Amino acid sequence: MYATRDVGMLLFGLIWTACFVLEETQAWGYKNGILHNSIWLEQAAGVYHRESRKGRYQLTYLEAKAVCRFEGGKLATYDQLEAARQIGFHVCAAGWFDRGRVGYPIVKSGSNCGFGKVGIIDYGYRLNKSERWDVYCYNPTAKECGGVLTDQQRIIQSPRYPEEYEDEQICYWHIRVRYGQQIRLRFLEFDVEEDTGCLADYLEIYDSYDDISGFAGRFCGDELPEDLLSTGNVMTLKFLSDSSVTAGGFQLEYLAIDFID
Numbered sequence: 001m002y003a004t005r006d007v008g009m010l011l012f013g014l015i016w017t018a019c020f021v022l023e024e025t026q027a028w029g030y031k032n033g034i035l036h037n038s039i040w041l042e043q044a045a046g047v048y049h050r051e052s053r054k055g056r057y058q059l060t061y062l063e064a065k066a067v068c069r070f071e072g073g074k075l076a077t078y079d080q081l082e083a084a085r086q087i088g089f090h091v092c093a094a095g096w097f098d099r100g101r102v103g104y105p106i107v108k109s110g111s112n113c114g115f116g117k118v119g120i121i122d123y124g125y126r127l128n129k130s131e132r133w134d135v136y137c138y139n140p141t142a143k144e145c146g147g148v149l150t151d152q153q154r155i156i157q158s159p160r161y162p163e164e165y166e167d168e169q170i171c172y173w174h175i176r177v178r179y180g181q182q183i184r185l186r187f188l189e190f191d192v193e194e195d196t197g198c199l200a201d202y203l204e205i206y207d208s209y210d211d212i213s214g215f216a217g218r219f220c221g222d223e224l225p226e227d228l229l230s231t232g233n234v235m236t237l238k239f240l241s242d243s244s245v246t247a248g249g250f251q252l253e254y255l256a257i258d259f260i261d
């Protein structure tokens with residue numbers, strides 16, 4: 001609940017955010033008619049991005065701090081975010097970081113994210129801590145869930161594997177191999193809560209640098225998905241579990257292969 005005196009500020013924040021979103025609409029993607037995360041990420045240098053389970057841009061400054069604390073971390077500082085960016089941490093979504101500042105790290109310049117710039121896109125210190133954004137946390141000992149993977153070959157597992165995964169997980173793995181290579185995914189084990197349309201828990205795979213374009217499939221249940229081959233040298237995997245019913249989890253292997261004509 002908001003106190004009456006906060007309503008003005010809230011409205012201001014909403015209008016400001018609405019203007020911002022309209023201005024930025026082209027910068028992010030529409031998927032299924034919804035303005036969708038163009039996030040890909042992960043725990044480089046202990047820094048990671050989180051959004052609310054309710055979706056993009058739902059966290060006040062206080063809530064953002066709580067999200068980081070929940071996983072044993074705290075808000076990332078500007079320097080930590082920049083250090084992560086320098087080793088490839090790229091997320092197209094503005095989030096709170098230390099001392100009430102908002103911004104996001106851009107590695108790859110492009111017209112569709114970060115105004116064509118590379119660096120920390122910095123909105124500065126926000127006077128209104130009720131504004132709603134995502135969050136950047138810092139926790140060098142964070143759980144194994146997601147990451148930026150650049151090895152030529154690697155096993156990817158659901159968190160806690162071979163134990164069952166937990167509720168309310170959000171993991172992104174971004175695989176990036178050498179330019180001119182492709183990525184072959186091979187599933188070894190697969191057991192994710194079965195649900196019509198995979199609306200409960202799922203693994204999504206994108207043949208792309210982010211999770212807007214290149215959708216290659218959403219998987220749940222216990223049937224082993226078929227092998228997948230990327231068209232380029234990047235791929236993004238997203239695993240999400242909801243608030244009830246878990247399952248055995250999954251294990252898959254990726255392999256970088258030289259481009260086949």
Ligand SMILES: [Ca+2]
Nearest residue numbers: 201242244245
């Ligand atoms: Ca579930």
